Amino acid sequence: MELGLIALAAGLAVGLSALATGYAQARIGAAAMGAVAEKPELTGRAILLVAIPETLVILGFAVSAMIILLLGGK
Template sequence: MMKKVLTLLAMVALSALAFAAEEAAAAAGDVGRGLIAVGMGLAIGLGALGTGIAQARIGAAGVGAVAEKPSMFGIALVFLLLPETLVIFGFVAFILLNGNL
């Protein structure tokens, strides 16, 4: 009789461990999804922040150059648009990470 009780208790304990392992695997997937979402936000946010800092300095210098020599407008405009590639790369990273969700 005692052997049957111990066998039953062992089966219950092992099945509880199996369910706990399954729940832990599901929770780990949720953490991974959360980290991907944080990465998506950082890709856009930091790209935009870097672009803003770069354009502030380039824009001030470009306006000064155009004020002194109006023929520099095209060059100043090109230099002002170059930092926008950071945001474009941020959007690309966002789209790539969004495919993993």
């Protein structure tokens, strides 16, 4: 039971942050593609801007890993 809750918590940590990242990327991506259509030289900056919210899911992954490593090993 406890192991299941730990797994659920780890999954939620990654899953919710992935949802947040996806939401942010959708908004940024739409705007960035509009900008690239007008100015193709902005492609690099567009990739950069789209990639920035990924830090959220990486931090979610870090939290998830900590949950598994610190609680799952007990």
